Amino acid sequence: MSAPVLAVDALGVVFETDRGPAVTVDGVSFEVAAGETVGIVGESGSGKSTTSLAVMGLLPRNARVTGSIKLQGEELVGRPDTEMRELRGKQVAMVFQDSLAALNPVVTVGDQLAEAVRVHHPGTRSSVLRGRAIELLELVGIPSPHTRVDRYPHGFSGGMRQRAVIAMAVANEPSLIIADEPTTALDVTVQAQILQVLRTVQDETGTAIMLITHDLGVVAGVADRVLVMYAGGLVEQGSVEQAFYEPSHPYTRGLLASLPRTDRRSRDDRLFQIAGQPPRPTDLPPGCRFGPRCEFFEADPCSVTAPPAAEVGPGHLAACHFVDKVVASSLDAGERGTGD
Secondary structure, three states: OOOOOEEEEEEEEEEEEOOEEEEEEEEEEEEEOOOOEEEEEOOOOOOHHHHHHHHHOOOOOOEEEEEEEEEOOEEOOOOOHHHHHHHEOOOEEEEOOOHHHHOOOOOOHHHHHHHHHHOOOOOOOHHHHHHHHHHHHHHOOOOOHHHHOOOOHHHOOHHHHHHHHHHHHOOOOOOEEEEEOOOOOOOHHHHHHHHHHHHHHHHHHOOEEEEEOOOHHHHHHHOOEEEEEEOOEEEEEEEHHHHHHOOOOHHHHHHHHOOOOOOOOOOOOOOOOOOOOOOOOOOOOOOOOOHHHOOOOOHHHHOOOOOOEEEEEOOEEEEOOOHHHHHHHHHHHHHHOOOO
16 A cells, blocks of 8 residues: 555644643544545544644644654654745645635735745746636636636635635645635535535545544545544544444544434434533543543543553544443444434
């Protein structure tokens, strides 16, 4: 097998704050292959966006990064920002969730796309850059690209702006695209269109995609594998089928049970809710970090020892002391046709 596009090993990110060290990512390891889409899910504060910013080298000065991040076999941790600027946009690019903030309001969309190419290919003629901008707008499905290339961001709808941001990300055909909540604040129809754009781009370029989202429906529709994060750590990883139909960690099980279902027994059935709140990164509990919210919690070993990642199946890992119980409980719930 060929080497992965992205290989993250024992990644840790700690922020120095007035309240002490804040552990936001702790011991995270995963890989993303060429042409693969890996979805990272979890509640706000789980560390998924921090992980993506660590890959891009965009963390603030008070962040301390440990472990390894290799892009096409080259180590990124510890690289000076001057070298990271050469990689951003060329080998790795990011699609931010707020397209209006990501685009310059006083520069036309075409000129911004041209700039994304020019910065890595100085000396390219203006006519060539304009042609490339039109080509990119056409790739992401913006109608009449020859006329819209000269419009400003405020002249685009929210969905079209998000397409333009994706076009900017793929301008130099990077080997990895990180999409951070790319469908946030878009209606369902536009969400589907944006996800189709990402599929089209991947089919055309063969790029790897790291998709950061809280929307399990988005992951189910586009991802090949799923990474579930909680309190800075990976609690489960596997294929979409494994994570959705064979959840082996109580947190994954809780997330799935929280989804609205059309087959609930009555209208009075309430949506399942995971008890409690995620821990603060400055005050993480000992042992299993999900323990205080877990229905399978036992003081020993849950509050004593952090659970190692156990292999549930081929490529399917879960970090829980009671994986067998969780799997059996999930199967029983599935047979009953309920999510709780």
